[in-house]
Amino acid sequence: MDTTRNTALEAWMDEHGHSANSLAQALNSALERLTGRVGRFDGRTVRDWRSGRVRCPNAATRRALEDVTGLPPADPGFVPRGRAPSTAAPQEDPMQRRTIVAGGIAAAVAAATPGTASPRRIGMSDVDRIQKRFAEIVASDHRHGGQLGIEQRAAALADAALNLQNAGIATQRVRSSLYGAAASFRSSAMWAAIDGRRYNDAIGHMREAQALAELSGDQTIKFRIWSHAGTLFRHMGRPADAFAANNVARNLHITRRDPLFGSLGMARQMAIEGIAQDRSGLRRTFDQAQDAMHRADPAACRPVWLRAFYDQAELHSLALSAHLSLGDYPAAEYHAHRCLAALRPHMRRSKAIATSRLAHAQLAQGDADAATHTAMSVPFDAATQHDRVSRMLQEFGAALRATAPGSSSTHTWTEHTAAWRATT
Incomplete structure (x- = not known):
């Protein structure tokens, strides 16, 4: 029996990142899709093909292979029964x-x-x-x-x-x-x-x-898009739509498989509860998000976008947003300090946003001097080039002039922002 290794199949599997088990799973799905029967391929089946012990599977298997690989069976090295191996190009018109x-x-x-x-x-x-x-x-x-x-x-x-x-x-x-x-x-x-x-x-x-x-x-990217949709509607002042979109994300099975996705879904719900003025559930939602974060496996494989931003700092940032919307300024200030202490160095945009929100929380509690000092610590590029930060600082200036007109803090802030305008 000819047991020459099927190097064409090996090369295809290497190029497409398939192990014997993952190719078997893909073939089982293809066979069910094509015939209505559940496939029974396993890693051993694929290893038999790869080693050359099986040179030509049956017709149904060849159909499944063509569906998965996108190639006629001869290309990944399968020789029809009774025919010698051939190096000729496949006859199918591409x-x-x-x-x-x-x-x-x-x-x-x-x-x-x-x-x-x-x-x-x-x-x-x-x-x-x-x-x-x-x-x-x-x-x-x-x-x-x-x-x-x-x-x-x-x-x-x-x-x-x-x-x-x-x-x-x-x-x-x-x-x-x-x-x-x-x-x-x-x-x-x-x-x-x-x-x-x-x-x-x-x-x-x-x-x-x-x-x-x-x-x-892909469940992970579906989660990201629907979760972003909830944030979009929240910023547009449409809490009902925000809740509905965020609930689509939270109901995806990825949130049950990986508690970190569930935590982010709860954290963004908390921010929506803030603009909806729902005080009753806010603390409970924060605790649920925190609990899910603690249960998440830190070593789990996750998409780069989630690893890059969602952590303890982001949870406190969303709590800061929620309490600021509710007018609970002491709680907002607490979460702002916790957020800023936990932020990773690369989160420059998030730091500017949290700092601007902290300034608002301090001013709302009557501490104009501390609030002005905080607002002035926002970097120039974020203050002048990031629309969301710029708007928050403009609103801060308007609130400062309204609550402390003629004060040294107002004068200092006016000079500070004049210097920004002079360089833009």
Whole structure:
């Protein structure tokens, strides 16, 4: 019996990041989708193919393999019974391989470049390269936040991820990953627009992101988009819509599988309760969010966007926002100090926002001097270039002039902001 290793299958599995077990699971899903029968493949089955002990699976298995790999069986090294191995190019016309992308987002045709034997194969290495750009977008957001340039770069990268669908043939796993990448970038564009108070633009990004997330099937990015939608409606002063959107995120099964997602969902609900003037549930919601955070496994594998920002500092930041909305200024000040003490160094945007909110809480308690000193500590670039921070500081100045007209604090603040205007 010929037991020459199936090096073509091994190479395909390496390129697409599949272990024997993960390929078996993908084939089971494909077989059920194609025939209605639950597949019984396991890691041993795939290892038999890879070792060459099984050279040609049955017809139903070959259909499942073609569905998963996007290739005719000969390409990943499977030889039809009674036929010698061949190095000839597959007979299938690659022009017939088409992928119709739902939702009106993109219509992608996997076609060969003229003059080539076959279309390019898109693999997980392509996905990995574009995902690295997502980490850059997340980092830019935490340094600067709300900038139109961040929104535009994120939207362009979403389009680039979709354009990869046009570049060649790919497995369903790769295509789902590309949709997930596109949804991630579009959700970052949405967040930058929210942070920059460009709410109509944020709604447009939200709708595209939601459709892409459905195509990807990725629960983590669905959570991010619906959770952002709750924040969007909260900033727009629409608490009923904010609760509804945030509840979609909180009801995804990812929140039961990973308590950290559940914690973030509860923390953002707490901020919505603040603008809804719901005092009764605020403390309980904070405690639930805190408890879920404590139960979360710190070593669990999580998406970069969640690891980059959600921690104890962000929980206190959302509590600060909630108590400030309620007019509970002592509690707001408490959470502001806890937030600022816990913030990681790269969270420059979050620090500027928390500091501005702290100034409001101190002023509302009658301490104009401390409030002015706090407000003046906001960095120049955040105070002048971040729309949300700029607006909060403008409102602080108006409140300071109303509550302490003619005071030394008001005079100091006026001179401070005049220096800002002179350099912008």
